[in-house]
Amino acid sequence: MDREAFQERFGLIGESAALKQVIDKVIQVADTDITILLEGESGVGKDITAKAIHEVSKRKNENMVIVNCGAIPEGIIESELFGHEKGAFTGAHEAREGYFEKADGGTIFLDEIGDTPPNVQVKLLRVLESGEYFRVGSSKMRTTDVRVIAATNKDLWNLVQEEKFREDLYYRLDTVKVKLPPLRERPDDIIPIFRTFVTEFSAKYDSVFKGFSDDAKELLISYRWPGNVRELRNVAEQLVVLEKSQFIDTEKLRKYLKGRQHTGSADNLPMLADQHKNTSSNGAFGDGEQQLIYRALVELRNDISELKKMLGTFLYSTFSQKNLKALPQNIQDEVQHSNMSDLDIDVDDTADEDIGVQSFAEADISEEREEQDEKIFNRFFNTGTIPSIEKTEQFLIEQALQKFEGNRRKASEALGISERTLYRKLDQYDLQ
Numbered sequence: 001m002d003r004e005a006f007q008e009r010f011g012l013i014g015e016s017a018a019l020k021q022v023i024d025k026v027i028q029v030a031d032t033d034i035t036i037l038l039e040g041e042s043g044v045g046k047d048i049t050a051k052a053i054h055e056v057s058k059r060k061n062e063n064m065v066i067v068n069c070g071a072i073p074e075g076i077i078e079s080e081l082f083g084h085e086k087g088a089f090t091g092a093h094e095a096r097e098g099y100f101e102k103a104d105g106g107t108i109f110l111d112e113i114g115d116t117p118p119n120v121q122v123k124l125l126r127v128l129e130s131g132e133y134f135r136v137g138s139s140k141m142r143t144t145d146v147r148v149i150a151a152t153n154k155d156l157w158n159l160v161q162e163e164k165f166r167e168d169l170y171y172r173l174d175t176v177k178v179k180l181p182p183l184r185e186r187p188d189d190i191i192p193i194f195r196t197f198v199t200e201f202s203a204k205y206d207s208v209f210k211g212f213s214d215d216a217k218e219l220l221i222s223y224r225w226p227g228n229v230r231e232l233r234n235v236a237e238q239l240v241v242l243e244k245s246q247f248i249d250t251e252k253l254r255k256y257l258k259g260r261q262h263t264g265s266a267d268n269l270p271m272l273a274d275q276h277k278n279t280s281s282n283g284a285f286g287d288g289e290q291q292l293i294y295r296a297l298v299e300l301r302n303d304i305s306e307l308k309k310m311l312g313t314f315l316y317s318t319f320s321q322k323n324l325k326a327l328p329q330n331i332q333d334e335v336q337h338s339n340m341s342d343l344d345i346d347v348d349d350t351a352d353e354d355i356g357v358q359s360f361a362e363a364d365i366s367e368e369r370e371e372q373d374e375k376i377f378n379r380f381f382n383t384g385t386i387p388s389i390e391k392t393e394q395f396l397i398e399q400a401l402q403k404f405e406g407n408r409r410k411a412s413e414a415l416g417i418s419e420r421t422l423y424r425k426l427d428q429y430d431l432q
């Protein structure tokens, strides 16, 4: 298969020399059984490359099992990978096969392999060398025939130096290393990838993209893209949805770039989903994943109101006007400008939920609310694409404000956040 055909087939866009080199190397080794280590920052395309390798390999008609080693709790990773016998530990009511067993004959993709705990690294080394492994709680040796693709966004050699990763396992994995360069090191790819995303999202949202100024184009190319292609994709989607039919200049574009230096929060969601997705190879999000993400969003909301509650109580109980002066000026301002209702610890009825004194009627209401949220959520996300939390938040805020014609009290009520939080977010996202 030649490079163009490969790129076309797997949607790997890019014209830079760096990407071409990577693809040539991948094509060379894909249909052998050799172990491949994909190295690169988050969002550079490790997943998509791993799936492509499996798809062109001799094993393409067998399972590809995807394991996010970083997302599985340390206590269960061994039994997830190798399976367990009935009664092997509390809660092991049934014997269960592990991922290496499921992948027998096919491919196993060990994502974030650098996060594997040391006791499991020994067992990985063994299975990679000889195909041999034991289920947890069993002394019967089993064998499996798997092709291994591993990925890491950490420098594995550094981890070896820090004695967090076994040197022998490192050498075992390092047979063929493919380093996917970050987007900022292949600026030639930025515009072609961006164009493709914009076209894709314009069709999806039935929107028209009016193009962008030369300056904005320059900015796209010179921006650091800490979240790499994943971030570029989010920005393209935001522009298509939120700047519908607007010509994009630097000022508009900057709104979507600034404050996006941290990729943390947006990255957590796919990890959660990956964990659940371990055995699916088609990349689409099933109902289960939607539920997981929904739950993550609800938890996030709960965490935030919990934090607000704690902070409010803390400020209320700790700071008299006198020792308030000991705080930095900006925090003093915050406290002084916020009356109690702003901090959500007011004593009116809406605060009851926050302090945990729910009456039955209120519990019903919040249950109803959750059901309703879930329905809306499912309607939004049944396309299989997961936008970032930030983007979703902005989008929802805009929708609410539109619906209530700019009435912030009603909008915040509908969104289930305090008016104060809404103000902060309007500011944060530069929304008017």
Ligand SMILES: Nc1ncnc2c1ncn2[C@@H]1O[C@H](COP(=O)(O)OP(=O)(O)O)[C@@H](O)[C@H]1O
Pocket (backbone or CB within 6 Å): 011, 012, 013, 014, 040, 041, 042, 043, 044, 045, 046, 047, 048, 049, 193, 229, 230, 233
């Ligand atoms: N060269 C590329 N062309 C088009 N889309 C890409 C490219 N590289 C990555 N992507 C897309 O960017 C997102 C992140 O890629 P992914 O493979 O999940 O990255 P990683 O596993 O390195 O974090 C996915 O939506 C993927 O389809």
Ligand SMILES: [Mg+2]
Pocket (backbone or CB within 6 Å): 043, 046, 047, 111
């Ligand atoms: Mg990945």
